[in-house]
Amino acid sequence: DVVLTQTPPTLSATIGQSVSISCRSSQSLLHSNGNTYLHWLLQRPGQSPQLLIYSVSRLESGVPNRFSGSGSGTDFTLKISGVEAEDLGVYYCVQGTHAPYTFGAGTKLELK
């Protein structure tokens, strides 16, 4: 199974600070069809996860453009350019290239 390793496990930030989360895969997430199915989710406290970024860098509809994703192959990054209070919660990367689909362990973003 593909293992996704997220770092850091916890991230403390002030409002307005820019932060990045890394997601490294145990194998390439480039699908044979040329797409890379690496996505980012945010789970706010007490809520269901929501999709932020899909296919590495595509912003889901309605998601603020302070969120951005980058990477290829096995190394991926989620960046938040100017953290806002509503961004607090746990961020997960998830891969949909290889079955079984797997999630990273999560990165908890909290206020410093």
Place this chain on the structure above:
Amino acid sequence: EVQLVESGGGLVQPGRSLKLSCLASGFTFSNYGMNWIRQAPGKGLEWVASISSSSSYIYYADTVKGRFTISRDNAKNTLYLQMTSLRSEDTALYYCARRTGCFDYWGQGVMVTVSS
């Protein structure tokens, strides 16, 4: 507005069965692959099972293979998860999510507690 509403959870004894449902609305259900994903209390997310739009392709996590069955009724816009031989480690909040491998919309989840 896309909505996914899970139901059918509860407290069940080890070894018993339970069937979850997920009623979909706000989109053409028959056009999308669907998934069950679970989250044990205080833990991360674990993919459980996926089913393609026409039920032609079905996949399971090794942890539930042979015990859980995913199915769908496109006429009723409903996704199901039949769970048998339940174990304490199956205790979790079970979410249904749209779009296999991408999970673009999630329900609010339904709690399953396996305990004697």
